[in-house]
Amino acid sequence: GQNIDQPTEMTATEGAIVQINCTYQTSGFNGLFWYQQHAGEAPTFLSYNVLDGLEEKGRFSSFLSRSKGYSYLLLKELQMKDSASYLCAVRDPGAGNNRKLIWGLGTSLAVNP
């Protein structure tokens, strides 16, 4: 079956760096997404990885290793507003046109002062 694993909760301190891991087990691979979701709000797109390596976008970076079925989201210079749930999602390889996503349960990050 298809499966995505993320830690349920994480805590970090304002100004620090935090790494949120995601491992996936799927029958194929066509891309991985990270979304941010604040409580009671809609998810917003953060990053996309399809090739191995690091993608950097300001304070946020995302890394992918396809051979290990592993990704992480790195948040630098943490701010209080970064307290949110971070969702990892993988394209469903069984979907003919790759439009469906398989979602992890999300990692709830609490940033403390």
Place this chain on the structure above:
Amino acid sequence: DGGITQSPKYLFRKEGQNVTLSCEQNLNHDAMYWYRQDPGQGLRLIYYSQIVNDFQKGDIAEGYSVSREKKESFPLTVTSAQKNPTAFYLCASSMGTGTINEQFFGPGTRLTVL
């Protein structure tokens, strides 16, 4: 401004009543999706549509129905057959083409069935 709108933000219904949730997008996206989110459950796909007049069941379609008569609109009806309808419902859309094809989400509708 382009975006996705969902209305209403909060909705209350009595048990046994059907209710329709609205989703409209002006992003000119081909694909649209409906998700349900429950605490600790993550996003679960209810229905999705790749083009007008076509839609497919997702992982938890039982008790729900949709239509896609216009590109901009993808309403979801929660029927009385849905056993646990109280949840946060999210609508999303994507271009359907392109390298990334990320999904953009509406603000969601929180449905409470009393």
